[in-house]
Amino acid sequence: MPESNEVALIVGGGPGISASCARLFADEGMRVAVAARNPDKPVLEKLEQTHHIRRYACDASDPAAVVALFQKVAADLGAPRLVVHNIDGRVPGIFRKGIAEADPGMVLDTLRNSSFSAFLVAQQATRLMLTNAPGRNGAKGTIIFTNASAAIKGYVKSGAFAMASHAKLGLAESMARELMPEGIHVVHVPIDAAIGWTHEDGTRAHRLAGTTVDDNMADPDYIAQAYLQLHRQHRSTWAFEVVLRPWVEKL
Amino acid sequence: MPESNEVALIVGGGPGISASCARLFADEGMRVAVAARNPDKPVLEKLEQTHHIRRYACDASDPAAVVALFQKVAADLGAPRLVVHNIDGRVPGIFRKGIAEADPGMVLDTLRNSSFSAFLVAQQATRLMLTNAPGRNGAKGTIIFTNASAAIKGYVKSGAFAMASHAKLGLAESMARELMPEGIHVVHVPIDAAIGWTHEDGTRAHRLAGTTVDDNMADPDYIAQAYLQLHRQHRSTWAFEVVLRPWVEKL
């Protein structure tokens, strides 16, 4: 069922889900673009060498920057058929801050980095995808929002992140209702776990420090695989939301 | 069970829920403050005359203005035991705009007006309430977030409002988990309907223009009554969320 030469754009450039997606999508024959605030991170430079990904600098919370990103990607590679928004967006200073303590400026920045950037990316993706012809699965394109379990449950001392994660869910729901009948597959994927990554030396971190339980972090290679399967789902049976969690995670 | 002389602060000053709450809370013996961008609206001036409410000017999306509001209310009336966040926050220009068309600046303004203002108000309310002694119902205070059904379902051509409404829900959930064990009752009330109001001449608008069905708009006097009951709920049996809808509304 795979299309050849599809263009995939991953917004967010970390060593976890973004890197795993870039590798898998390239291995499947897609032309892959990765956008990050700092595209010169070693993980992305290495992916350029090993998987021929294209790197783009973009502050995804800046409307003009997001417009420019999609224009460049479209000019360089063509209109994307798969766009993944993969930005957590938390300002570190708000971690574990109770409602009475959280800094308002950091709260607004978290909303901007996470939810507003999701809107900006989704808007540009939508505009381009609506002009695509349907592919073999009947879709003009797929937009995947990586999210946290904070999207479905507001945790203690995590108000700003709960706001931002819920907002991303709200956006995805509204878009799904609006765009699925137009042929764009919108998917919301809350990951209910810490996410592992691959070290520079190729070893993997899927284990919490000091624990002996395996698999207590989600392996991003399997997340990437789930995204690929979602992208290839036929429009006869589209999933809007898939919550992914390790077997040992409390449901 | 009512306390005498409790202080209630209503943020948002429209002729619907805010006005009905102000009337009811005052009739129940509370000292009522209403904050609005423009506190000189006729509906508020009239409430000052008839129900002795205090009016305050406040842009609730401005951190410093919200701090100042709570300081003034506390100085004038005392620390509030009941705070209602009653701001819709939609910028008119985004109504019925599809994801491809919505203006990014208006999307961010909607997030700021609705969700960020909810955070700012909730933060100041929390700080003051934590210092209250428990009342007869065992609570140090009640914080009620009025919301829309967009908080629980993202509608078509309504992405920005879905984001803002979901964010408000996420904030409320996180706060409920954090603050209920501290004695603050946090409640999220999505109203699944258009909301009626009272005209200047005292007549009511609870009917959509051109319809003959009665009660197809929610009567804000009954919403105010529900808020009062929620405020007085004993901490032995607190509700976190109540969705209110007219009997003829599609569930």
Place this chain on the structure above:
Amino acid sequence: MPESNEVALIVGGGPGISASCARLFADEGMRVAVAARNPDKPVLEKLEQTHHIRRYACDASDPAAVVALFQKVAADLGAPRLVVHNIDGRVPGIFRKGIAEADPGMVLDTLRNSSFSAFLVAQQATRLMLTNAPGRNGAKGTIIFTNASAAIKGYVKSGAFAMASHAKLGLAESMARELMPEGIHVVHVPIDAAIGWTHEDGTRAHRLAGTTVDDNMADPDYIAQAYLQLHRQHRSTWAFEVVLRPWVEKL
């Protein structure tokens, strides 16, 4: 807003929610019927003396018995305007039984006692209420389903109860969509807590053995109060579901 002489029927006759409802409804001027497998329990005999309730014997999982119950209540007191289904239905032998261990016969009995009895009671209540004239709140009647938090979350080693509680929610949801536009207020109330009760000597049990935390069991007098408020809600703003939990309960 209260109607005088309304008839209330409570199905289930325990010393917790049922007894508290019976007392409160009678104190509010309603004529109260309580149905139980064994109507000769001391708690019900006492309520007959102190609050003039009528006691009825009924196995609510038996279709013919439920038909007979409603006929008798209607003949004795009139058509009920408020019916509360207040049956837990768990067969004790399935408590804390894992999926591999639970006895199939007990699982089916739990479904029958809880969900099927809810259907039978709701069916008869619906038939009678549809013939009522609307009351002051615009309703022909109110049907309240007491449920457990197992209705919204399936717990470990609790499969049969999860099935039964979810089924009751499904019934309530379908009925709400069908009957609210007909003027019958359908309400689903999961109680997310152990529920206290009143001892024979009048002392109350709202505290788990061995704990010092107050209010860690839901006080059924406050639950009854919530039911009364729900019953009196105007049809302009009906709540379908209210989850009640003590302030110290984990959300």
Place this chain on the structure above:
Amino acid sequence: MPESNEVALIVGGGPGISASCARLFADEGMRVAVAARNPDKPVLEKLEQTHHIRRYACDASDPAAVVALFQKVAADLGAPRLVVHNIDGRVPGIFRKGIAEADPGMVLDTLRNSSFSAFLVAQQATRLMLTNAPGRNGAKGTIIFTNASAAIKGYVKSGAFAMASHAKLGLAESMARELMPEGIHVVHVPIDAAIGWTHEDGTRAHRLAGTTVDDNMADPDYIAQAYLQLHRQHRSTWAFEVVLRPWVEKL
């Protein structure tokens, strides 16, 4: 990642999802058993010839029959690693019956056919799977519950089916919490659509009579594919629930 010679048991033998699953699982090298009340239906006889499936007669609402089924399958083919419960269970006489009209006996039969049979099948599957060694994906087995959108929304004039579908969800949730940490992947799949099937002559029915819109019924071949992917998910990232709906279905 596929295991060779895995045993799959499909309970329910219709020409839609069950037949599509049987074909796909057999094509992937699994040994496939299909259980149905009437195993002599042409669709199953044909699958025996073309895909070497084994056919078993079983009334899945009969505890002894379900025990016997699993014993026979285990003896004939080995312990299953994949079990699909694929029974709708509605008694035709309750279709479109309002709460006041539904026949109580048919309501109980629907609960028994759908939810109770799901429990019986899940219990036997669990007992066998717990003795399996983990496979390449880290799982001892996968149990998939096909369900309807009535599991997540109770529709009008559909109370019995809402009860049965919700009960199945409750069972799945409880089992997921209990069994995932034991290595059994439990998945709940509500299909939010009418489901197509393949006619005897090989043509497909994925279109509602009288419509011109393509894909307005879910294609069971794609549902089967989703089930296979879920079965092969690594335990690092398990999905508990996937709602599948056609692109044109109202979300």
